Amino acid sequence: MFEDSSTSDYTATIPSSTPFTSTRALQTIVAEGDYTLGREILDALLEVGTTIPHSSVYQAAALAAIQSNVPIDEQIPLFKKWFTLIPTAVESPGHLFDDLNHSLFLRPAVSLDLIVEFGLIAADKGFAPKVYRRVVDVVCMYGDPDRSVGFLHQMLQRHDSFLTSTSNRRFKTLSASFRRLAVGQGVRSLTNAGWFDHAVQLIPDHPNTSYYLDPLTYTRLQHKMRTTADPRYQPHIDFVAQHKSVEQLRITGLSNMPKEDLAIAVICLRESGNIAHAASLARRLPGAGNDLEYLILNYLRPRVRPREQHVLKWMKHSLRMSNPWDSSWANMTTPVQLPEEYAEERCRVAMVALIRAWCLKEALALLPFYYEHNWSLDQRVYVKLLARLQGTADPSFFAAIEHVQQLLDTARRASEERKLLDTLAADEWLERAEPPVELSVLTPTPPIELTPEGRLAQQIRSIRRDLRNPNPQTPYPRAIIRFLEEYSASGRTRAIPLLRKFALRSSSISSVYILAEMVLHSHRGHHHRVIRTFLDCFYPAGVPLNDLIRILRAARSYHSKVWEYNPDRKRHPHTLHCAIIWRTLLRLTRDSSAVHELYYKMLSSANRTTIPAAGDSFPPLTLPPSRGPGLTASAFTPFIRRMRVAFGMKSAADILKDMNKLGITPTIVQLSEVAMAYSSSGDVKRTMTLLNHVERAAIHKRTLPLVEAETSPKRDLVPAVDGVFYGGVIRGFILKGRISAARGVMERAERVLTEEELKNEHFESLRKDLTKAELSWYRA
Incomplete structure (x- = not known):
């Protein structure tokens, strides 16, 4: 049959048992890092309507798309193509976006359009709870307010669609929880930006919604609107005050409280003798006219979580040890003694549920009973209750706030004493300890004159103390600059990164510290470090971003780990930070005509009418209305000096006129x-x-x-x-x-x-x- 023994008519074939499909080829090529070829294959597959399986390798391609040198208008559609192919939260629940977060939010150039697409696709995939905080904050702070509100509603809808598609049994709870977080972040960001009308639009209507916002969010919105002294915001202030009421939050919280947690809270209130509060909450359980214990047991049996199996045990024990009670609440005046084995845990479950639902009066009524059974000296319940009471800003709770603070302090002292006793009991060397040292040896020594090193140590302690103080009495930015100058002049560098790490913990303190370092670099003539510090730490709003990037690319790179920033997040700049950048750009400008052009760029940024120039790669960000005109008077001082010399006295007078036109x-x-x-x-x-x-x-x-x-x-x-x-x-x-x-x-x-x-x-x-x-x- 095979007379021709040659192999010219035969070709190698892939066995049918291991098919190599086009989608598998795409995944392999992307995993190898050939994104150009992968893009061609992806476009071909999408053109014929091929369904591409999800894979985590496509996130690297999406990251490469936004790190390329192509214009931002071309980066966005390519990023969307790759990012839509990542797995969903169900397929990959532990999926992280560390590299994407760094490239989207921490790089010098920030694109709002790109961040919007990232947020919406992440919501489609079920990752909205992981990414909403940064996305919503940046979009609401620097985007158009109408577009920001629309984006937030769209993100919420896509997250709800994902929950519906996964047939999640806890759809209502998860949806309400995410709405509370995302809308609360949107209201806070719009408030910080000065878009009060749009912030009020996002406030939920309690009777018609299943979520609520934290009272501190309402308080901050009211405070910001009052500080404007604008009468047109008075209706908004009244509207916010109405929705801020604790009673409205309590109604919403009780409607969302799981029935098993409500049942445990009712039992604990009943056990502690708070019959009225127990009766009020128990009526929210269907069939409350039946015997209370049997009713709650029926609710708990199918709903109890594995870690709460003990609840059924002590409920059954209670029913065996006592006759069924009269269903009328009038006869339920004598507390029934229940097993003490799990008293602390069930009290904690009840307290947390009541605090979370804003049932503050019930939580305060149960507080003495919890205090008696808090054998482990747990402080978390006290902290949560104290935060809730302080957030209401209700004078009727002032005495309760003081009482809870005392209980918290007592629990902390008792916990520290217990730890100390445990440590002392465990130390074997105490048994072999020598006799105590004579007290005469411990007499105070005379004061020693401080050396230069001691003076620097005293300065850094003073700065740390000032940074911890929320209302410092001294102008500590000058103290920081003075310390940095003396300390770096001594040849030491170790304390500078440590002090910076300490300062970056707080938003307000970090802004002051970064301002001090920028001023120090400016005094030393290190203009590129000023620009690098600003772009590493702040969102590039209110400054000519493309000019700054061009300057850094053309500058000689320097390596100084002492002054390098590796922030985990960017901050919102103030007008003082922007003023230093404009001053730095002016010092780097040599040509007189370029000085005039730079001045008009600064005016356009104050007018929020910045128009991208030809060759600009990234659209500029504008400062929000809360920053006022976007400039401080100090930004104009170097221009007065420079333009007076270059263009005569009339230019100096014209600058004063421009300041008045801008309201500065x-x-x-x-x-x-x-x-x-x-x-x-x-x-x-x-x-x-x-x-x-x-x-x-x-x-x-x-x-x-x-x-x-x-x-x-x-x-x-x-x-x-x-x-x-x-x-x-x-x-x-x-x-x-x-x-x-x-x-x-x-x-x-x-x-x-x-x-x-x-x-x-x-x-x-x-x-x-x-x-x-x-x-x-x-x-x-």
Whole structure:
């Protein structure tokens, strides 16, 4: 049959027992890292409608798509193609997004469109509870508010669709839990951004919803709206106050409380003698007219969790040891003694359930019974109850807050004493201990003069103490800068990363510390470190992102682990951080025409009308309304100096006009710069006009009553005249030969300034120079 023995007609074939499909080939190619070929195969498969099985290897392709150098408009659709192929939360419950989180949120350039797509696809896959916090925060903080609210509703709907598709028995509970978390984050972020109208829109209507928000969220929203002093927010404030009531939260919490937890709470209240509270809660169980114990046992039998099997045991024991009680609540006045074996655990279950459902009065009624049975000295229940009571801001709970705090302190002391006794009992060396040391040896030693090293250690202790204080009394940013300068000058570096790690634990403290490091780098002329610190720590809002990236790419790389940041999250910048960036960009700008262009970029960022320039790779982020105009007056100071030299005096006056148009009040620093510019050019008329304005404003401020001066909305519009203003004007007149004008300003300064201000070295030197100039002028 096989006369031809050649093999030219035969080819190698893959056995049918191991088929190699196109989708398997795609997965293999992506796993090998060939994403270009994988993209071609993926497009071909999608074009013919092939169903591609999910796999975790496609997350690496999605990560590579957003790390490529292609424009952001091309990155987004490619990212969507790959990311939709990752497994769902059911297929891979332990799936993590560490690399994606780093690339999306921690890289210098942040794209809102990309983050939105990431959040929506993650919700489709069931991972919304893992990613919502960062996604919702960034989108609501820097995105269009209407789009942010729409995105949040869409994310909630997709998460509900995922729960429905998995036929989860706990759909209602899981959906309400996620809505409470996601909507609460959205309300807080919109509140921080200043979008109060949209934040109020997200507040749930308690009778028609199955979730509620934390009272602290309502309190913060009310506080932020009140601080604006805008009457149009008063209806919103009243609306929030109505929905903040604890009774509304209690109604919603009880409707969502699992029946088995409610049954345990009823039994514990009944056992502790709180019959009225037990009767009120038991009526929420269907069939409450039957005997209470049999009723609750019937509820618990099919619903009890494995770790709560003991509940059935003591319930059955109770029914065997006593006759069925009368169903009328009037006869249930004598508590029944139940087994003590599991008293602590069932009390803890009841307390946690009541606290979670905002049944604060019932929880306080059960608190003494829990305290008696808290043999393990567990502090978590006290902490949760204290947080709930403080969150209500209800004066009727002030006494209860103090009582719970005392119980918490007592439990902490008892727990520490128990640990100490256990430690002492376990130490064998105590049996062989030597006689105690004589007390005379322990007499205090005389004080020792601090060495430079000791002084630095004292400074770092003081800084840590200031950082821990929520309301520091000292301007600790200066203390931080002074310490960093002295400490780094000594050749030491170890304490700097440790202090930074300590400061980054809090959002407010970290902003102050990062500001101090940016100022330090700016003083040293390390401009690229200023930019790198800002982009590593903050979302790039209110600054020209593409310009900063171009500067870093063109700069020579440096390696200094001391000043490197590896944050786990980015923070929202303040206008002071942005002002340092604009100052740094100005110092890096050499051409005068480029200075003018940079100034108008800064104005456009304040107007929130930033338009991407040609060649920009990433759309800029704008600061939210809560940051005001997006600029501080200090950002304009270096531009006044630079543009006055480059373009003349008119440019300095135009900058003051631009500040007024933006609603930014010039401080005495900017006015001093303009006044010194006028005086050094010999323009007496304009200098004296500006001086008269500042003096009148200062006199008006001094004549205001103290309370009115502190609360008046015009308080910040009044600059405080100081010796620097007078000294700069006098010095400019002397240099320009306007001696009589300089003498007139000196006399006015002596009338306005205090004796202490006039006795400093600067003014003494100024008087001598003025006297010499007057003698020279008379001789001439």
